[in-house]
Amino acid sequence: MDIGYSVEQLRVAATDAVRAPSLHNVQPWRFRLRDGGIEILVDPARRLPATDPSGWGARVAAGAALFNLRLALAVAGHPATVRLRPYPAEPDVVARLVPDVPRRPTPTEQSLYAAIPRRFSNRAPFWPDPVPADARWRLSDAARAEHCWLELLIGVSAVNAFAEIANGANRVLERDPAYRAERQAWIRREHALDGVPTAAGGPRAEPQDLLPARGFGDRCRPPGRDFEPEPLVAVLGSTGNTAVDQVVAGQALQRVLLTATDCGLSVSMLSQPVEVPSAREQLRVSLGRFGAPQMVMRIGYGQPGWPTPRRDVDEVLDLPVHQV
Numbered sequence: 001m002d003i004g005y006s007v008e009q010l011r012v013a014a015t016d017a018v019r020a021p022s023l024h025n026v027q028p029w030r031f032r033l034r035d036g037g038i039e040i041l042v043d044p045a046r047r048l049p050a051t052d053p054s055g056w057g058a059r060v061a062a063g064a065a066l067f068n069l070r071l072a073l074a075v076a077g078h079p080a081t082v083r084l085r086p087y088p089a090e091p092d093v094v095a096r097l098v099p100d101v102p103r104r105p106t107p108t109e110q111s112l113y114a115a116i117p118r119r120f121s122n123r124a125p126f127w128p129d130p131v132p133a134d135a136r137w138r139l140s141d142a143a144r145a146e147h148c149w150l151e152l153l154i155g156v157s158a159v160n161a162f163a164e165i166a167n168g169a170n171r172v173l174e175r176d177p178a179y180r181a182e183r184q185a186w187i188r189r190e191h192a193l194d195g196v197p198t199a200a201g202g203p204r205a206e207p208q209d210l211l212p213a214r215g216f217g218d219r220c221r222p223p224g225r226d227f228e229p230e231p232l233v234a235v236l237g238s239t240g241n242t243a244v245d246q247v248v249a250g251q252a253l254q255r256v257l258l259t260a261t262d263c264g265l266s267v268s269m270l271s272q273p274v275e276v277p278s279a280r281e282q283l284r285v286s287l288g289r290f291g292a293p294q295m296v297m298r299i300g301y302g303q304p305g306w307p308t309p310r311r312d313v314d315e316v317l318d319l320p321v322h323q324v
């Protein structure tokens, strides 16, 4: 077993970790090396007070980054043992990774790792082709492998019932001027290393849309390019809703997203019904599930696109001065 991870191993793994998704692409994470262990922290300077007052979104994003870290280390032959929220007195420390017994990566680890740079949120309409059964099975299995559940909504009435909950939640959020101002502040009309570029924001919402969009996009839709009439909607949930559960859910989210990418599928996220407590409870009850919904995804076959920018990895590493 290795004594500890090196600065170089941290830098390489963190380069993959920062490809994880985050609310408004705020990238709310930092990474450090302490006593040979890699630690990932939520960055308090990158909280979204109006959109994410409880810190749920930051913990889910950090969990997703943690999953990429785990994959990167495993693929390099140095898998980690992970302890979540290791220091009760330091709640911002999301996880600590120490070296486990070195081994070869599994084929699944290799294919998920290869999907990291190809994954991106695709907010444009998808083709109407249905997602085949084997891909649905792989997506559910990905969530289960990370101790979460994935509910795929089957049938028009289930999707319509969900749409009602999601649109209600969206209306609640949109009534808050601070929420709207925060979203505006993270829209990027020119090249930037964080925030959501308008080119990635999807088309402008139109009254016939079934599901609410977050409102990052300002592009008009060519006639006939409406959203798919029967989207595949998937709800990811965890067994509880503690801070640890949210980090667990973030890891499951990333595993589902990378599995989708590996299956050739596109995904966009819509978390409005998770952010409004009454809508979240309505959603949970409508699914007949215990625990807590943590994310909703629209999954299908999309047009090609490209990943959004990230800050340079050195901006998110906290290294002792002599190791920089």
Ligand SMILES: Cc1cc2nc3c(=O)[nH]c(=O)nc-3n(C[C@H](O)[C@H](O)[C@H](O)COP(=O)(O)O)c2cc1C
Pocket: 019, 020, 021, 022, 023, 024, 025, 056, 057, 058, 060, 061, 119, 120, 121, 122, 123, 195, 196, 200, 213, 214, 268, 269, 270, 271, 272, 307, 308
């Ligand atoms: C917790 C969380 C909530 C999110 N909610 C939404 C959402 O409601 N609508 C949306 O379009 N994207 C949502 N996203 C996706 C982010 O906006 C996206 O990950 C970020 O802009 C980076 O882009 P990328 O996914 O293409 O890397 C969410 C992501 C996370 C992690």
